[in-house]
Amino acid sequence: MQFENTKQFAQDLDEQDVLRKYRDQFHFPKVNGKQVIYFTGNSLGLQPKNTKRFVDEVMQDWSELAVEGHFYAKKPWWDYHERLAEPLSRIVGAKPEEITVMNTLTVNLHLLMVSFYRPTDKRYKIICEEKAFPSDQYMLKSQVKFHGYDPKDAIVEIKKRDGEHNFRKEDIIKTIQEVGEECALILIGGVNYYTGQVFDMKTITKAGHDIGAFVGWDLAHAAGNIKLELHDWDVDFAAWCSYKYMNSGPGNTSGCFVHERFHNRQDIPRFEGWWGTNKETRFLMKPEFEPMPNADAWQLSNAPVLALAPYLASLELFDEVGMDALIQKRNLIVSYLEFVLKEIDKQVDSTFEVITPSDPSERGTQLSVFLHGEGRKLFDYLMKNGVITDWREPNVIRLAPAPFYCSFEDMYNFGQILKQGILQKTSELSN
Incomplete structure (x- = not known):
């Protein structure tokens, strides 16, 4: 044109x-x-006009039903978060059972690293991009220090070439191959927050798996913005915020993806809580944790319904378009x-x-x-x-x-x- x-x-x-x-x-x-x-x-998407209707519905149910709203609200609260899984799966290219919504972005990345950063004496390094978003930098440094490693040794940053603003794919792959068997995890922002560069997530994920590392993505600037195929790209895990391109409101709740191959596995360590246990037996108050057979197993607490309502309102528009x-x-x-x-x-x-x-x-x-x-x-x-x-x-x-x-x-x-x-x-x- x-x-x-x-x-x-x-x-x-x-x-x-x-x-x-x-x-x-x-x-x-x-x-x-x-x-x-x-x-x-x-940074912060505009407020959809349908948001008020979704929030008002929760407020009305709370005023009329109080605690009974968990089971008898128009959209019962105890499984409210499940309504977001299917529309989100279409946005990020996943199966609905691979999606859950909980907490906020950096909290979720920390929780997912409990499962996917399991350093050993030989394999302990994390590969990320240089000058990643500060929250990611703080998170990665605190994680490696928590495990007893020096960030200067354990964190490997992919560099840009002198005088260039963007990363070259061949340099990313070369760094991955050079770190090799010492690499435990690759965790990169799918879209660079500073330049807006989109990374070749499919190729990078495969390169990480070829050296035996887990590969996760921070999709804060990607979800609702670019085409994603997390399941088909064989991504291990990902998380994103909802308040940028998905217009759910300031500081709102975060989406998570966990590939289905990690579901129903007893050898996957994770922090566990009430809302991650089997929903059919949850209210029996059993002392044993029985994980949900999907990404909800990573849930800890009951869903913040008033926060999820604006997210669901926005997803209604995404589903239309x-x-x-x-x-x-x-x-x-x-x-x-x-x-x-x-x-x-x-x-x-x-x-x-x-x-x-x-x-x-x-x-x-x-x-x-x-x-x-x-x-x-x-x-x-x-x-x-x-x-x-x-x-x-x-x-x-x-x-x-x-x-x-x-x-x-x-x-x-x-x-x-x-x-x-x-x-x-x-x-x-x-x-």
Whole structure:
């Protein structure tokens, strides 16, 4: 498609957009009385308008039934989390029995590492990407220290080449092969939070298994964003948050994937709790733990139903649309945003460097833009003028036009605001 940086062209794209009606199903903040251009769905998704209905239903059942709501609510609370498994399985490419929802992301990664990081004298190292999301770095360091190892020795970081912004697949595979039999676990973010690079999870998972390591993925920036086939890729485990592309609300509950080959195995260590035991005998209060025959065996406590309700509301929209349609629009709107950025770059005395891969198969919804010579003042200008984006040091803004609610006209209007911000700064400097 031959793009044009005009409002009419953007509006024409919106007219052709089969998902355009979903924009009206989300609440938008306002700045100076005007609806914002929202680019931070990779940090916190907008609130779906159907969320209130789901939460109100739980509140009404609580007020009318109290404790009896566990069994007699419209959606009984004792198995509320099970309703999320099937729609989530379609989003991440899994079987419903491989999915559970519990806790929050880093908590779940810690719990899953109880099962999948079992270091020995010979096999104790963890491979991750350099400058992983800080929470992952803290988690990995604390895990290896808990097991008595020095993080400087036990954690192996895959490096980028000098002067490059993204990881090369051949370098990842080479590192895995070099660590070899010393590697106990590979745990990487499926989409790099800083650059938006999508990793080849299928190839990396196979490379890890070839050396006898477990392979897990932090899918915080991947779930609801890119095509995932966790079961077919033979991934051992994965976890993701729900408040970014899946719009479930701030700090909300996390999804987990555990491959079916680990179900019903007595030799898998894990921390155990009441909600992981067989639901048919759970209320007999037996002292022996009888694990659920699926990923729910990793559950500890009864589900936080008020937190799950917004997640279920969002999944209703995902089920209506499907990942294929979201990805189709995602590819087009991100490409159009990239085009707009390049057009504005030609019109002003500035240089933008998009550090996200240009290949659509290697990126999702996010474009990370290095603002050479612009700095924080430009970011502040954007925010004051109704463009909600985020800043990452040293000089990067991340733009994530979520396909559910961002429009092509948003992309055009953003370009005009960006242009004015740069020209205003240039004018101030000349004066």
